[in-house]
Amino acid sequence: MKHQKKLITCSIGAVLAIVATQYKGELKTSEEALKLISGYENCTLNAYKCQAGKWTNGIGNTHGVNPNELISLDKVAENFVANVKEAEVCVSRHSKFEFTQGKWDAAVSFTMNAGCGNYRSSTYSKTGNCSTLLAWNKYTDPVTKKKVVSKGLDNRRKAEYALCVKN
Numbered sequence: 083m084k085h086q087k088k089l090i091t092c093s094i095g096a097v098l099a100i101v102a103t104q105y106k107g108e109l110k111t112s113e114e115a116l117k118l119i120s121g122y123e124n125c126t127l128n129a130y131k132c133q134a135g136k137w138t139n140g141i142g143n144t145h146g147v148n149p150n151e152l153i154s155l156d157k158v159a160e161n162f163v164a165n166v167k168e169a170e171v172c173v174s175r176h177s178k179f180e181f182t183q184g185k186w187d188a189a190v191s192f193t194m195n196a197g198c199g200n201y202r203s204s205t206y207s208k209t210g211n212c213s214t215l216l217a218w219n220k221y222t223d224p225v226t227k228k229k230v231v232s233k234g235l236d237n238r239r240k241a242e243y244a245l246c247v248k249n
Contacts, residue, residue, distance in 0.1 A: 087128065087130070089124070089126050089128060089130055090126060090127040090128045090152065091124070091125060091126055091127070092125040092126065092127050092140075092155055092158060093125065093155075094120045094121070094123075094125045094141065096155055097120070097125060097140075097141060097155060097158050097159050097162060098113075098116060098117065098120060100155060100156060100158075100159035101116065101159050101162060101163055104156075104159065105159070105163045108163060108167070109163065109166055109167065109170065110170055110186065110190075111166055111169075111170060111186065111187055111190045112183055112187050114187065114245070115187030115188075115190060115191055115245060116166070118187070118191055118238075118241050118242070118245065119141075119142070119166070119190075119191050119194050119195075120141045120142075120162070122142075122195070122234065122237075122238045122241075123141045123142035124138070124141075124142075125140065125141050125158065126138075126139055126140065127139070127140075127152050127153050127154070127155075127158070128151070128152050128153075129147050129148065129149045129150075129151065132144070133221055133224075133232070134221055134222065134224060135224035137149050139151075139153055139158075139161075140153060140157070140158035140161045140162060141158060141161075141162045142162075142165070142194065142195070143158075143161040143162065143165055145161070145164070145165065165194060166190065166194065168198075169190045169193035169194045169198070169201075170190055172193050172198035172201055172202070173186065173189040173190055173193055173201065173207075176198070176201060176202040176207050177189065177207050177210070178207065178208045178209070178210075179208075179209060179210035180210070181210075182249050183249055184245045184246050184247065184248040184249040185210055185212070185246050187242075187245045187246075188206075188212065188215060188242040188243070188245045188246035189201065189206065189207070191238070191241075191242050191245070192204070192206065192215060192218065192239075192242055195235075195238060196218055200218070204218070212243050212246035212247050213243065215239050215242050215243050215246065216239050216240065216243055217239075218235070218239055219231055219232060219235045219236040219239050220232065220235065221235060
């Protein structure tokens with residue numbers, strides 16, 4: 083039987099409080115969207131392999147993850163803000179439509195989850211048609227290499243759609 087490392091979890095609320103106080107005004111993405119993004123991720127101080135087989139820590143962070151390192155809440159917040167900023171740059175560069183706050187928030191959430199390349203190639207980036215987000219509810223199984231519907235992705239896309247059409 084394969085030994086699984088115990089996850090050391092952290093409080094998403096505490097991380098969002100750090101983001102709100104130490105990074106105030108640095109993000110265009112709304113607090114509501116930051117809650118949505120973080121709500122669909124684990125918050126861990128140590129690394130684990132996500133569904134797609136990538137080393138992950140903090141709130142969905144896959145950049146520069148050391149599988150043997152324990153990180154602080156401040157580092158989780160710093161990485162989260164850096165990842166949101168990276169998604170914002172991608173969305174800003176690769177969108178062909180005018181944004182409402184809801185459309186922006188949905189695009190950033192999608193990009194945080196699916197990556198810039200997938201955002202850039204998506205119909206949503208070209209049209210801003212909120213319903214096109216719903217099709218992105220699958221992931222590639224690392225073992226079978228087949229696309230598999232994920233309940234979590236399905237729920238996330240529905241939440242992004244609701245943000246998108248909100249305003």
